[in-house]
Amino acid sequence: MVRNPERRAALLDAAIDALAEEGARGLTYRAVDTRAGVPVGTASNYFTSREDLLAQTSVRTYERFMPEQEEWANVLEGPRTRAKVAEVMRATVTRMAADPNVYLATLELQLEATRRPELRADLTARVRADLDANIAFHEQSGMPGGRSTVVVLYLALNWLVTEHLTLPGVLAAEGSLEGLVDLVVDQLTLEG
Known part of the structure; x- marks a missing residue:
């Protein structure tokens, strides 16, 4: 599957917002999908696991800093x-x-x-x-x-x-x- 870099960035930005506003327990695929305004299941297509989502979100925070x-x-x-x-x-x-x-x-x-x-x-x-x-x-x-x-x-x-x-x-x-x-x-x- 071809990955859309803009969508990936939007998903990671949504993950950042979820972490900031809900804490680590609030960081779920569904929360990321909802915040990013994408269909349910989109985040799980971009991130293989919660650990992968956390790791890539940490990289994205550095990009934004x-x-x-x-x-x-x-x-x-x-x-x-x-x-x-x-x-x-x-x-x-x-x-x-x-x-x-x-x-x-x-x-x-x-x-x-x-x-x-x-x-x-x-x-x-x-x-x-x-x-x-x-x-x-x-x-x-x-x-x-x-x-x-x-x-x-x-x-x-x-x-x-x-x-x-x-x-x-x-x-x-x-x-x-x-x-x-x-x-x-x-x-x-x-x-x-």
Whole structure:
């Protein structure tokens, strides 16, 4: 059977929405078909098992998180300073928070991975590769700070987005999302 890439993407986007809004238990073929507005049975033609659906959904979340080419180009413009790091991190966090279902689905996938060793291995490899790529990019682009800077930013800003999307009232009195990103970057010791 010839697969339609647009339909596959629509099914995965529907799976992301189902995960974000219903949790892993709500991710069924029928839920995906309904959300995607396709005939019942369509998702099962594209994904061989629930594990396959989960794995491919995790790949799709990464596709949707990727910045546009313009954002990548902006990273390489101008001096490599603390202000540039803050600007890039604000753009990253704003992009992640702008599509909450993608981020929330990622959290659901991580929770589901605690019960599914194959999904855990897949997610661990993907996230580790992404972190390594971010470290390499940071260092090769001449940004201040090194490996530990990227690790601290990864830890702090992922939790900031999690808090912002799940319990927004906790940090509301501390400032805007962008202001909190600046606070994190300001607290870093950036050599280089």
